[in-house]
Amino acid sequence: MNYISMLQNNNLKVTPQRLEIVDILYKNGHINIDDLYKSLQSKFPTLSLATIYKNIHTMCDKLFLSEVKIPNRKNVYELSKKEHSHIICLECNIILDINLDISRVVNEAEEMSKFNLSTSQIIFNGLCPKCSSKE
Amino acid sequence: MNYISMLQNNNLKVTPQRLEIVDILYKNGHINIDDLYKSLQSKFPTLSLATIYKNIHTMCDKLFLSEVKIPNRKNVYELSKKEHSHIICLECNIILDINLDISRVVNEAEEMSKFNLSTSQIIFNGLCPKCSSKE
DNA sequence: CTAAATGCAAAGCATTTGCAAATAT
DNA sequence: ATATTTGCAAATGCTTTGCATTTAG
Numbered sequence: 001m002n003y004i005s006m007l008q009n010n011n012l013k014v015t016p017q018r019l020e021i022v023d024i025l026y027k028n029g030h031i032n033i034d035d036l037y038k039s040l041q042s043k044f045p046t047l048s049l050a051t052i053y054k055n056i057h058t059m060c061d062k063l064f065l066s067e068v069k070i071p072n073r074k075n076v077y078e079l080s081k082k083e084h085s086h087i088i089c090l091e092c093n094i095i096l097d098i099n100l101d102i103s104r105v106v107n108e109a110e111e112m113s114k115f116n117l118s119t120s121q122i123i124f125n126g127l128c129p130k131c132s133s134k135e
Numbered sequence: 136m137n138y139i140s141m142l143q144n145n146n147l148k149v150t151p152q153r154l155e156i157v158d159i160l161y162k163n164g165h166i167n168i169d170d171l172y173k174s175l176q177s178k179f180p181t182l183s184l185a186t187i188y189k190n191i192h193t194m195c196d197k198l199f200l201s202e203v204k205i206p207n208r209k210n211v212y213e214l215s216k217k218e219h220s221h222i223i224c225l226e227c228n229i230i231l232d233i234n235l236d237i238s239r240v241v242n243e244a245e246e247m248s249k250f251n252l253s254t255s256q257i258i259f260n261g262l263c264p265k266c267s268s269k270e
Numbered sequence: 271c272t273a274a275a276t277g278c279a280a281a282g283c284a285t286t287t288g289c290a291a292a293t294a295t
Numbered sequence: 296a297t298a299t300t301t302g303c304a305a306a307t308g309c310t311t312t313g314c315a316t317t318t319a320g
Contacts, residue, residue, distance in 0.1 A: 013319050048277045069204040087248050109259050113222050117261035126252035148294050183302045
């Protein structure tokens with residue numbers, strides 16, 4: 001699906017700033033506000049942080065962006081997609097998506113807690129292959 | 136293990152403020168800075184937020200407190216214990232600990248990613264039994 | 271042409287810092 | 296007696312708001 005219709009479907013005007021924000025998110029996967037700001041500076045020298053905050057929040061409200069809260073780190077944002085887990089290298093800080101079958105664990109959690117579960121967040125921390133081999 | 140030796144073992148002086156903070160954490164399980172502040176007001180009318188922040192951070196640094204980052208909520212703190220997951224009611228906001236066997240999922244994540252995993256955070260969202268029955 | 275978005279400056283919160291006074295050991 | 300901790304006030308930093316100007320549709 002292309003960014004333009006994604007914005008239009010949500011009654012958001014297609015501005016160059018928004019297109020670039022979405023493009024950066026698409027290419028980077030996960031990015032925090034400051035890095036996003038830095039990435040946008042060259043293309044939009046006058047762009048303000050306020051614009052980024054406003055856009056990130058409207059897009060999160062429209063549910064096509066998601067906020068990811070990672071321990072000891074600034075929040076990062078990603079384009080919403082099928083529920084997935086995150087895996088983070090404690091050395092080089094790379095963040096990857098990973099699709100796991102967690103149904104067993106969810107079922108166990110429901111049985112134990114008697115909760116009716118709807119969503120979950122899973123973050124794994126460790127060392128990526130490159131950083132592992134350097135130790 | 137008692138709070139006093141927990142503080143002493145970490146070269147922290149045993150002040151009434153610290154004892155009460157730890158006691159509240161022990162009784163509440165999970166609490167955010169503001170609620171902690173409110174809970175302490177009656178016992179310590181002059182206690183300042185700065186003291187809470189300083190203490191929470193030194194205790195987190197000493198690793199006997201842990202910060203839990205929950206989507207759409209303020210960070211909460213808990214006494215460190217065996218790794219466990221959290222389960223949160225979207226209706227009444229209660230936060231519970233749950234001990235699950237996640238070894239299969241961790242193994243699968245390691246195989247798929249080739250990461251060397253050390254820790255993980257898992258948060259489940261849903262409705263608790265009480266809130267489920269009200270719907 | 272109109273409603274929405276941008277960008278600036280100011281305001282608002284949450285958190286941290288500096289420092290004098292109080293306290294634990 | 297000394298080093299640490301507390302609590303205040305000020306400072307910092309991140310995020311939001313208000314508003315005039317610009318832009319998309």
